[in-house]
Amino acid sequence: MASKPNDTVRVAVVGMGIGQPNGHALANNPRGQVVALCDLVEERMQSFASDLPEPVKFYTDYKEMCRDDEIDAVFVGTPNQWHVPIGLEAVRNGKHVLITKPLADSEDAAAQIVEEAESANVVNMMSLSTRFDNNCRYLGLQARNGYFGELYYARSRSVRRNGIPAWNLGFIKKGGGAFRDMGVHVLDAVWWVLGTPKPISALGTAGAKFGPFGRGYGFGREYSEEIFQQFEADDYAGGFINFEGGIGVQVESFWASHQPDEFQMELFGTEAGAKLSPLTIYRTEDGQTHDLTPEPEEQMGSWDRIANHFIECILDGIPCEAPLRHGLSVQKMMEAILKSSEIGEAVSID
Ligand SMILES: NC(=O)c1ccc[n+]([C@@H]2O[C@H](COP(=O)([O-])OP(=O)(O)OC[C@H]3O[C@@H](n4cnc5c(N)ncnc54)[C@H](O)[C@@H]3O)[C@@H](O)[C@H]2O)c1
Secondary structure, three states, X not given: OOOOOOOOEEEEEEOOOOHHHHHHHHHHOOOEEEEEEEOOOHHHHHHHHOOOOOOOEEEOOHHHHHOOOOOOEEEEOOOXXXXXXXXXXXXXXXXXXXXXXXXXXXXXXXXXXXXXXHHOOOOEEEEOOOOOOHHHHHHHHHHHOOOOOOXXXXXXXXXXXEOEOOOOHHHOOOOOOHHHHHHHHHHHHHHHHOOOOOEEEEEEEEEOOOHHHOOOEOOOOOOOHHHHHOOOOOOEEEEXXXXXXXXXXXXXXXOEOOOOOEEEEEEEEOOOEEEOOOOEEEEEEOOEEEEEOOOOOOOOOHHHHHHHHHHHHHHHOOOOOOEHHHHXXXXXXXXXXXXXXXXXXXXXXX
């Protein structure tokens, strides 16, 4: 393998689940190097390390890892409840941070990491595989070029038939749940495509109709009765968000349902509409309707694009397209939908 230039970002990866695709992309970038791994389970680090191009250090204590001067940046890919404690430790030690979705398990925690990361003056970015995907990016760039005219309404949803993940309790305990796990992807993506408008209020509904009853679990794994009893999160949530400028977004997320699997975004604009999957543009010209199926020119996998952008922000000083502040805005919208379900009325968003 070609040697890396001196201006290389030395990254530590925390969490050996989603840390693996992110870590591979960071290690394979010509200006990225994975120098350390951190997990509570040593075998998971050993197994991932054997796939990496260069030797790495192992840590089981993220605080000790954050004191290592040979680390410039930290990727955080633990269960939701640990994103902020680990992210805070990293920025307090002057490390750049890349954090998987959702930013946090609550709005307060999300606000705290944004405040501290911004005052530490480090690059702080969300790793968002949907927003950085080819088709979503294509729609966002077309929207910014004015192709759709005024985008005034959108629907976005992530629906599974049997897809409750419960391989760590973080998914199903307070702070986890379907909406923070999957709703976050479709909500972030549609909000970004719309040009990150300011949210005003949300009305939502949420609950758990499958998980606590031992139904709807997926991914070919066995789950115990004990898991079902510990279910404290939503397994579905949906709602409506009003934005400044009169834009409305309907958003839904189901870990389990009696509906087919679907991951979709639909855009309503004055000049054209679109859907994400399969990527389709709807237009009317001279009274004739046209359904176009564009193929985005710039093809790159999400993880590679995320890693590349993070490294460019650090080494070239370009503005970050997905700062943690975006994660905070999405967290506010998610928490407002969940809160609205709890109190049975619309919730204002600051
Ligand atoms: N497309 C995506 O962007 C995507 C996909 C899947 C998961 N995720 C996110 O990744 C996170 C983890 O999900 P997963 O499926 O990888 O879970 P996972 O259980 O497979 O991996 C999490 C790892 O974190 C480790 N860990 C837990 N607490 C830790 C701590 N305090 N210090 C160090 N390591 C710790 C665990 O031992 C485990 O190996 C979740 O927040 C989830 O939302 C994102």
